[in-house]
Amino acid sequence: MKRIFLYCFFFLPFVLSAQTVVYLHIDGSINPVVSEYISDGIEKAHQENAACLLIALNTPGGLLQSTRAIVSSILNSPVPVVVYVSPGGAHAGSAGVFIVMAAHIAVMAPGTNIGAAHPVGMGQQPDSIMNEKGVNDAAAFIRSIADKRKRNIQWAEDAVRQSVSLTEKEALEKKVIDLIAASEQDIMNQLDGKQVELEAGTVTLHTKGARLVPQEMSLVEKLLNILSDPNISYIVMMLGIYGILFELYTPGAILPGIVGVIALVLAFYSMHVLPINYAGLALIVFSIILFLLEVKIVSHGLLAIGGVVSLLLGSMMLFQSNSSLELVRVSRSVIISATLVSALFFLFVIGMALKAQRRKPVSGTEAMVGAKAEAMELLDPTGSVKLQGEIWNAESLAGRIEKGETVLVKVIKNLKLYVEKQATNSK
Incomplete structure (x- = not known):
């Protein structure tokens, strides 16, 4: 017993003083919730005096405004930030390229790729002048990041202008990234003793044997992150609309109205953080008005048909980014499915209404x-x-x-x- 006590007395301080690494995991689009998540991670790493912040990244892209906020947080971070494109098969595309380039140390796992930050088609022909302005702005932005981190400036610009991509080996050869690592522990071993330039000066990393401290999103953040997906946001909005319509058609049902209001509030939140085209939103509201009038006015289905067409056009126009670099759109299959469900529902309602009109009164x-x-x-x-x-x-x-x-x-x-x-x- 005395021997165990002595071991604890001498070695416990060394165990407690072992370096820690705060670990974040991002798998999905870049949005305001992810931006806040990374900012909180940097703050936690700084408060806990962690050796560095490690971000595992797999993203197709996202909102440009959120990407700028993340890049700004990383460039001004008081602790080294390591961005790790992982696991195998992962991709750092569009907004992900900017985040990787901004990292103090950029790492990729075997079987991953980076690139394709060129403007993405949003289902309509973008204005050529506005598109060119957006590309030029993004190109200048990524050149400044690459220059600060001493990375391949020409490739960074080509990723924006020509949609080029690289495998992890090509990225290392072209000095786009710093390391290739098979695991987080492999990163820790390779980073040990490496010097990193921060705003406050140069620091030497001591990461060998460091303990990873995962920081998960809170339940609320996870919910908001899910709602920030345009497809989820659109589906939640449609559920809200259907709930309100059911409540208006069958007064006193209560449950559809409650579900509808909650769904609409959640949808309005997601629309607050997503780039909304108000013309598309107006068409969707107009379709709801037509659906309601169909029940009150005998139009033999004309109002319902107008509502379905208005819903389809409004859904296709609903999300329209100010920058064609942003990956924000609703899947065509989701839009078509929602429109078909609406059309079938109102055909059923109209059929029941006509049948009721033909029925002989019983009182x-x-x-x-x-x-x-x-x-x-x-x-x-x-x-x-x-x-x-x-x-x-x-x-x-x-x-x-x-x-x-x-x-x-x-x-x-x-x-x-x-x-x-x-x-x-x-x-």
Whole structure:
């Protein structure tokens, strides 16, 4: 026991003083939530006096504004930031290229690639002048990053202008990245003793045997990150619309209304962080108005057809980035599926409405027209009849009607029945 105590006494301080590395994992598009996540990671690494911040990255791209915020955070970080494109098969595309180039140390795993930061088509022909301005701005931005990190400036510009890509080996040969590593531990071993230039001066990394401290997104951040996907945002918005419509069609159902309001609030949040084309949003709102009017106005489906067309056009126009470098769009399959579901739903509603209109009334004064009644006294031409157990004042429309004869109700006016004698079938 005494020996164990002595071991703990002498070696515990060394264990507690072992270097730590804060570890972040990004797998998806770049958005404001990811930007905040990286900023918090840098702050945590600084507060805990970590050796560095390690970011595992796999992204097709994302919002340019969020990318600029991330690059700014990395360039001004008080701790070394290592960006690791991983695992095998991962890709750092579009916005990911800027993030990798901004890292103090850029690393790629075997079987990964980087590049293709050229403007992405958004389903429509971009304005040539605006597109050229966006490309020139992005090219200047990535040149400045590459120059600061002493990386291949020409390739960085070509990645923006010509959509070139590199494998991890090609990236190392062209001095786009600093290392190739098979795992996080391999990175730690290779980085040990390496010097890194920070704003405050040069630091030497001591990462051999360092302990990785993963920092996960909070539950709220994960939810908001999911909602920042344009496809998810669009689906949530459609669920909200359907919920509100169901509540309006069936007042008192309550649950569809609650679900619809919550879904719309979440959709509005995601639209707040995504580049929205308000013309597309206006068309979607207009489609909702047409769907509601279809129930109130007999248009034989014209309003519903107009609503479906407006919904389709609005959905295709909904997300429109100010920069063609941003990867922000809704999948065509998602749009078509949502439009087909809407069309089928309202065809069903319209069909049920038309069927209800053709159905003979079963209550009220409309149901009494054509009904049979019994003359309680002589109608010459006025008198009383018995209809569905009730006594009504009546008037004959054609001749005398004897007591006890069966009559048919033709008109109801001012609580008075106008009747005719029931024709007898001749044999």
